[in-house]
Amino acid sequence: MHNIFVYCEIDEGQVADVSLELLTKGRKLANELGCKLEAAVIGHNLKGIEKEIYPYGVDVLHVADDKRLAPYTTLAHAHLVVDLFKKIKPEVALFGATSVGRDLAPRVASKMKCGLTADCTSLVFGDHKDNKSGKEYKNLLYQIRPAFGGNIIATIINPDTRPQMATVREGVMKREISDKAHKGSLKTIKTDEVLTDELFPVRILERHMEKKKINIKASPVIISGGYGVGSKENFELLYELADVLGGEVGASRAAVDAGFADHERQVGQTGVTVRPKLYIACGISGAVQHTAGMSESAKIIAINNDPKAPINELADYSIIGNIEDIIPKMIKFYKQNTK
Amino acid sequence: MSFRIIVLAKQVPDTRNVGKDAMKADGTVNRGALEAIFNPEDLHALEQALLIKEERKDAEVIILTMGPPRAANIIREALYRGADKGYLITDRKFAGSDTLATSYVLSLAVKKLAPFHLVIAGRQAIDGDTAQVGPQVAEKLDLPQVTYTEKFTEIKNKEVSIQRRLERGVETVSTPLPALVTVHSSAANCRPRNAKLLMKYKHARTISELQEETKDYTEMLNNKPYLQIDEWGVADIEAGEEQLGLSGSPTKVKKIENVVFAAKESIVLSSEDNDIDRLMKDLIDSHVVG
Numbered sequence: 261m262h263n264i265f266v267y268c269e270i271d272e273g274q275v276a277d278v279s280l281e282l283l284t285k286g287r288k289l290a291n292e293l294g295c296k297l298e299a300a301v302i303g304h305n306l307k308g309i310e311k312e313i314y315p316y317g318v319d320v321l322h323v324a325d326d327k328r329l330a331p332y333t334t335l336a337h338a339h340l341v342v343d344l345f346k347k348i349k350p351e352v353a354l355f356g357a358t359s360v361g362r363d364l365a366p367r368v369a370s371k372m373k374c375g376l377t378a379d380c381t382s383l384v385f386g387d388h389k390d391n392k393s394g395k396e397y398k399n400l401l402y403q404i405r406p407a408f409g410g411n412i413i414a415t416i417i418n419p420d421t422r423p424q425m426a427t428v429r430e431g432v433m434k435r436e437i438s439d440k441a442h443k444g445s446l447k448t449i450k451t452d453e454v455l456t457d458e459l460f461p462v463r464i465l466e467r468h469m470e471k472k473k474i475n476i477k478a479s480p481v482i483i484s485g486g487y488g489v490g491s492k493e494n495f496e497l498l499y500e501l502a503d504v505l506g507g508e509v510g511a512s513r514a515a516v517d518a519g520f521a522d523h524e525r526q527v528g529q530t531g532v533t534v535r536p537k538l539y540i541a542c543g544i545s546g547a548v549q550h551t552a553g554m555s556e557s558a559k560i561i562a563i564n565n566d567p568k569a570p571i572n573e574l575a576d577y578s579i580i581g582n583i584e585d586i587i588p589k590m591i592k593f594y595k596q597n598t599k
Numbered sequence: 600m601s602f603r604i605i606v607l608a609k610q611v612p613d614t615r616n617v618g619k620d621a622m623k624a625d626g627t628v629n630r631g632a633l634e635a636i637f638n639p640e641d642l643h644a645l646e647q648a649l650l651i652k653e654e655r656k657d658a659e660v661i662i663l664t665m666g667p668p669r670a671a672n673i674i675r676e677a678l679y680r681g682a683d684k685g686y687l688i689t690d691r692k693f694a695g696s697d698t699l700a701t702s703y704v705l706s707l708a709v710k711k712l713a714p715f716h717l718v719i720a721g722r723q724a725i726d727g728d729t730a731q732v733g734p735q736v737a738e739k740l741d742l743p744q745v746t747y748t749e750k751f752t753e754i755k756n757k758e759v760s761i762q763r764r765l766e767r768g769v770e771t772v773s774t775p776l777p778a779l780v781t782v783h784s785s786a787a788n789c790r791p792r793n794a795k796l797l798m799k800y801k802h803a804r805t806i807s808e809l810q811e812e813t814k815d816y817t818e819m820l821n822n823k824p825y826l827q828i829d830e831w832g833v834a835d836i837e838a839g840e841e842q843l844g845l846s847g848s849p850t851k852v853k854k855i856e857n858v859v860f861a862a863k864e865s866i867v868l869s870s871e872d873n874d875i876d877r878l879m880k881d882l883i884d885s886h887v888v889g
């Protein structure tokens with residue numbers, strides 16, 4: 261039986277959130293197929309990294325540790341992954357849909373001549389019968405993804421090529437430790453034997469990375485503001501509500517573009533996907549690109565002064581009125597009625 | 600030898616403006632009603648090529664698109680903005696291609712235009728939305744790739760430096776040429792059409808288009824050969840048929856569902872105190888908050 265594989269990305273010396281989410285998913289898929297979960301980490305100064313990874317249920321961890329492998333460059337990482345795929349022949353291979361994963365996965369898929377599905381929102385096994393040849397397939401990976409600007413949802417399969425490759429955005433899958441005490445086996449890739457100078461044509465001259473500060477995905481309550489909030493000052497109302505409710509502040513792209521909030525808070529197709537217990541959309545009209553990132557929230561409240569705003573149709577509660585009036589009332593009632 | 604830049608551009612339905620008139624009665628998208636446009640990030644890609652052309656007198660910008668006959672429109676749009684020549688890669692056998700098959704076709708067409716210095720693509724197309732074609736063309740041509748380009752910071756004969764826009768920062772890299780780069784939407788906007796070039800290329804046509812217009816065009820093309828947009832099919836790029844279209848595509852679309860904007864039961868409240876109080880009480884009682 262061939263295994264499930266996850267490419268683990270390193271972010272500021274730690275395994276990236278999206279990779280841990282993929283490991284969680286990968287573990288479940290491996291259990292369903294009754295196979296192993298394998299992963300690879302490629303970078304530098306990776307000593308002890310397995311301690312972070314094993315609890316997610318990884319059975320075999322491949323590590324390539326070399327000064328030349330961090331920061332990420334395309335050809336070297338692609339070469340190592342392709343090499344590994346030729347050896348371990350995975351059934352399924354998952355990558356984060358990040359600036360690294362989306363640079364790397366297509367290059368690998370092209371070399372392997374196998375199918376790659378971008379930005380999947382759901383991955384499940386299912387059967388398939390090819391209508392033309394009549395050939396039947398068991399346990400193909402159904403790779404479900406939005407396309408066409410979020411207006412359609414496609415189920416994509418790769419019947420005949422392996423691995424079945426997919427990328428998934430951060431925040432789409434849940435992250436869960438499967439067993440704190442789990443231990444896998446470590447396989448060291450001998451980088452000196454495989455890396456040649458030709459794999460490093462692109463040289464990094466300069467890098468300015470901002471520290472990761474805000475992580476709204478993890479918050480059970482998200483108060484999101486849109487262009488209708490009107491100003492950066494009015495956004496303070498949202499922070500205040502988030503503060504009392506124990507939540508985080510999100511934003512629509514129009515609000516980010518207007519400078520009301522940082523890009524890290526953007527929810528939607530080109531921002532993060534969130535699924536909190538409660539999502540309060542303030543002054544957000546409800547464009548598909550926005551709702552793509554929040555429609556799975558357990559409860560949705562819309563505050564909008566336009567009764568016809570599309571967001572109202574998605575909401576469990578729509579409050580028709582101005583945020584300037586409504587939010588202070590919510591804060592007041594909450595403060596008075598909880599300890 | 601000129602400094603040859605090949606821009607890859609795709610014609611796409613304008614999925615950003617799925618307005619009410621583009622919705623069918625059942626709440627699904629009527630794709631036929633969407634306008635066919637120049638993929639937005641490909642305009643940013645074209646602009647990068649045109650900026651290099653301003654800097655280097657020896658630069659030549661060639662636009663390449665694979666698509667149905669009407670995709671000739673975006674070649675004209677590129678000519679109006681300063682591209683020197685365009686090729687339409689079109690053949691029924693290309694229909695149904697996934698990103699692997701698409702990048703195979705594009706890489707063969709690019710090879711036919713060798714020697715070149717740069718291939719510039721957009722980061723992502725707004726219909727398929729995969730951002731896979733750029734890196735896959737690079738792999739097929741065995742070129743280094745630089746994705747998410749924001750600007751070129753230095754152009755030399757055999758090397759360029761590029762500022763990349765990443766999720767949480769910027770990175771400046773250098774790459775030897777030839778190379779493939781993909782351009783991010785944070786790069787400079789494309790310039791508008793140029794009035795003189797619009798006059799010059801207004802009648803630029805593919806031979807198929809001319810034949811449809813049933814005018815005698817031989818004289819026109821003899822006098823103004825630049826008005827011909829070349830068309831290449833399977834034979835012209837010497838493609839292996841098994842690597843094209845559905846048979847050359849490892850991914851298959853099993854099912855497509857339109858996102859239906861169905862109205863679900865929703866409680867409408869006013870901004871009156873008692874409405875807000877009732878809502879907050881509900882939330883606290885059901886432990887959604889608190």
Ligand SMILES: Cc1cc2nc3c(=O)[nH]c(=O)nc-3n(C[C@H](O)[C@H](O)[C@H](O)COP(=O)(O)OP(=O)(O)OC[C@H]3O[C@@H](n4cnc5c(N)ncnc54)[C@H](O)[C@@H]3O)c2cc1C
Pocket residue numbers: 485486487488489490511512513514515526527528529530531532542543544545546547548549550553563564565566569581582583584615725
């Ligand atoms: C490729 C692509 C990707 C995109 N990705 C994203 C994405 O990731 N996330 C995203 O959010 N958008 C995204 N967009 C943009 C999206 O299409 C919309 O333009 C955007 O979501 C609109 O933001 P908004 O609802 O805040 O603004 P608007 O559409 O301008 O809505 C403002 C709303 O506020 C209401 N309002 C005004 N004043 C008040 C008041 N005082 N009190 C209460 N309500 C008020 C108005 O009635 C209106 O409904 C993307 C677009 C494209 C093309």
Ligand SMILES: Cc1cc2nc3c(=O)[nH]c(=O)nc-3n(C[C@H](O)[C@H](O)[C@H](O)COP(=O)(O)OP(=O)(O)OC[C@H]3O[C@@H](n4cnc5c(N)ncnc54)[C@H](O)[C@@H]3O)c2cc1C
Pocket residue numbers: 375376377378405407408412414416607608609610638640641644663664665666696697698699701705719720721722723724725726727728729730731732733850
């Ligand atoms: C609903 C749906 C879902 C799909 N999902 C997948 C999938 O998950 N995996 C997959 O492999 N295929 C998928 N496809 C097929 C894919 O859309 C096509 O292969 C398409 O031709 C290229 O992919 P793209 O639109 O994503 O382009 P992208 O990879 O996003 O395009 C990047 C850049 O490549 C260049 N480029 C792309 N196409 C052309 C062209 N025809 N001519 C010139 N330049 C071009 C442009 O510069 C463009 O900006 C899907 C198609 C549909 C309709």
